[in-house]
Amino acid sequence: MxxxxxxxxxxxxxxxxxxxxxxxxxxxxxxxxxxxxxxxxxxxEGLVGFDDEGNVAPALADRWIVTDDGLSYIFRLRDGKWGDKSDISAESAQTALQQAIAAQRGQPLGANLAVIDEVRAMAGRVIEISLQQPMPDFLQLLAQPELGLVHARRGAxxxxxxxxxxxxxxxxxxxxxxxxxxxxxxxxxxxxxxxxxxxxxxxxxxxxxxxxxxxxxxxxxxxxxxxxxxxxxxxxxxxxxxxxxxxQGLFGLAVVHADGLLSLAENREAIAMAIDREALAALISLGGWVATNRVVNPGLDGDNGSIAERWLGRTIEERRALATSRIARWRAAGRPVTPLRVAMPGGPGNDLLFERIAEDLKAIGLDSRRVSAAADADLRLVDVVARYPAAAWFLDQLACSAANTVCNPTADQLVVKALGEPDAVKRADLYASAEAQLTITNSYIPFGVPxxxxxxxxxxxxxxxxxxxxxxxxxxxxxxx
The missing domain is CATH 3.40.190.10 (Periplasmic binding protein-like II)
Known part of the structure; x- marks a missing residue:
């Protein structure tokens, strides 16, 4: 054809x-x-959507205003009809949006939506969404397909x-x-x-x-x-x-179980130190790929620059020597070390990725075996694109409420505190402290961007x-x- x-x-x-x-x-x-x-x-359609360049564009709302304090978004709905030919009204759109938000509870996107304080139907075809704190990328979040509005089981x-x-x-x-x-x-x-x-x-x-x-x-x-x-x-x-x-986003390994060798944060860090990130791009001849060992991709909204790349000044050989000593110390205490189960989907890129990871782990005295993406595992590949360019997105993905992996309740508490902090500088400090907690926990081992x-x-x-x-x-x- x-x-x-x-x-x-x-x-x-x-x-x-x-x-x-x-x-x-x-x-x-x-x-x-x-x-x-x-x-x-x-x-x-949602209140807003995306154009072909990924910019926020009008959808059910043909225009909107944002108050000076950034805490209120007021949308004027277009004069249209739902799929069942009933009028699109503020009340019906409010109900549909509340249902879409409720459907994301317990999901990473639900954690992002916690910034919403209230959705109100106003006079005519006007909806107001009030926030707990200013969020520069709120329209970007609202444009996500999951927040499309369904009325009578149909979209518009x-x-x-x-x-x-x-x-x-x-x-x-x-x-x-x-x-x-x-x-x-x-x-x-x-x-x-x-x-x-x-x-x-x-x-x-x-x-x-x-x-x-x-x-x-x-x-x-x-x-x-x-x-x-x-x-x-x-x-x-x-x-x-x-x-x-x-x-931008998360591309790395999440620690699924904190038991055995992985019960100690320093052993989890040993695994992170062993990974040769610079060698990963060469696996698939991908020029320009950005490697990082930070939880949050650098330079985003809410990143105050206080968290640097880890192990600066140490070569991969030096890092592996330290990691090897930690694994040897664990073994010397008579504690067992079983092969680490690494879960990831199929595909030739992931075949090469696992071979690289297995080689890196072998260099510090650890064996590994690959299991299917849905199988029980010790380490699981995370490959998710950021929905909006802010530190909060990354932290929400790794929250205890959203991830079935090892997590850090203290980091979650700092993120919640940041959600209620009106001062942008203090809020960025709280996000940095949350990232620091996750870094210390070593519950997520970053490779780079997806x-x-x-x-x-x-x-x-x-x-x-x-x-x-x-x-x-x-x-x-x-x-x-």
Missing amino acids: PLAGCFGNDDRPVQIVAIGDPQSLFSADARMPHAARLLRGATV GPMTSKRASDSELRLSGVLLAPIAPEDRGLPPEEGWQEHTRKLRFSASGAEAALKLFAQGDIDLVLGGTFADFPRIASSGVSRGAIRMDPV VRWSLISASINGFAPNRWAIHPLMPMAILPR
């Missing part, structure tokens, strides 16, 4: 595949897989969806069609039908997605990670088709690499005039 022309509204939908389990597209879990987040963003667009399989390509997914502006409570646009197109959106394993892209059967592959990056070299895909997202990539053909428009690795589908359905 040949690719569509660069532009033009023909009968062939644009074929888009997100890497993931085919059924992940329809997941109803609170912690949505990547494909499900993209589908929700296309069919269930901007696209309609229906299940549609492609038997020739063996893809099951959905057919997405843009909703006309006048049907969304917006001014009509002349020539709308001639300047829009349908999308067929599916989820598939990386190997199949790359093969179909190389053959010209699909137009865009989304959601690539470190795990599958090495597949590109042998897929026949041109390097010019690759787009890397300049993301890796995210896409493959894009000449037929695609409305796509741009961005810091969040989120690529809304609606802009891809709009053709340039």
Whole structure:
């Protein structure tokens, strides 16, 4: 099946595949897989959303104001209707937003949303959200697909969806069609039908997605990670088709159990010291990758610069010598050391990653074995892109309430205290103290920033690499005039 022309509204939908389990597209879990987040963003608008460059854009709210103290966000809803044709009102939007927030309790995103003090319906189509403290990136948080508003079990667009399989390509997914502006409570646009197109959106394993892209059967592959990056070299895909997202986030190992060897923070630090981060990028020939051994990526909102990279001035050999002495001391006391179970998903990138980790651990006298991502483990790979560029996001991901791993209650208390601190300088100090606590605990062993990539053909428009690795589908359905 040949690719569509660069532009033009023909009968062939644009074929888009997100890497993931085919059924992940329809997941109803609170912690949505990547494909499900993209589908929700296309069919269930929130008060605000994202444009193709990852900037916050109007959605159900066509405009808003923020009070001078940063504690109140007031949104004016557009004059539109829900999927069941009832009016979008402040009261119905308030209920839908409260339900979306409640669904995230106990999830990392729920910890981020703790900054919200109250959601109020005001006169007409006006909603006010009051915060416990100023949050410069609050609109970024509100634009997350999980906070799309559902009324009568349906969203308000901007696209309609229906299940549609492609038997020739063996893809099951959905057919997405843009909703006309006048049907969304917006001014009509002349020539709308001639300047829009349908999308067929599916989820598939990386190997199949790359093969179909190389053959010209699909137009865009989304959601690539470190795990599958090495597949590109042998897929026949041109390097010019690759787009890397300049993301930040967590990419490292979380300590799952604090028992045996891992019961001591100094032994957990020994593992962290053994990892040769500079060698990781070479595994998959990835230039420009940013390594770090900090919990919080440097230079973000709430990072006051008081936390530095660890073990400055020590070579990898010096670090490993110290780590080896700690493991030897544990053994000398007659305590057992069993192979560490390391859980991570499949994929050639992760195959190489585990081999590298196993070699690094062997250098300090530890054996390891790999287990599946869902299996019980001692160490588990964390690979998550930041939702917004602030220290609070990183700390919330590793909170006791959100992570099924070793955690630090003192760090959580400091984050809660920061949430109620109105002074920005003091708040940053509290976040730094929380990071210091997690650093001392050694419950998370950072490698660096995550890796995210896409493959894009000449037929695609409305796509741009961005810091969040989120690529809304609606802009891809709009053709340039």
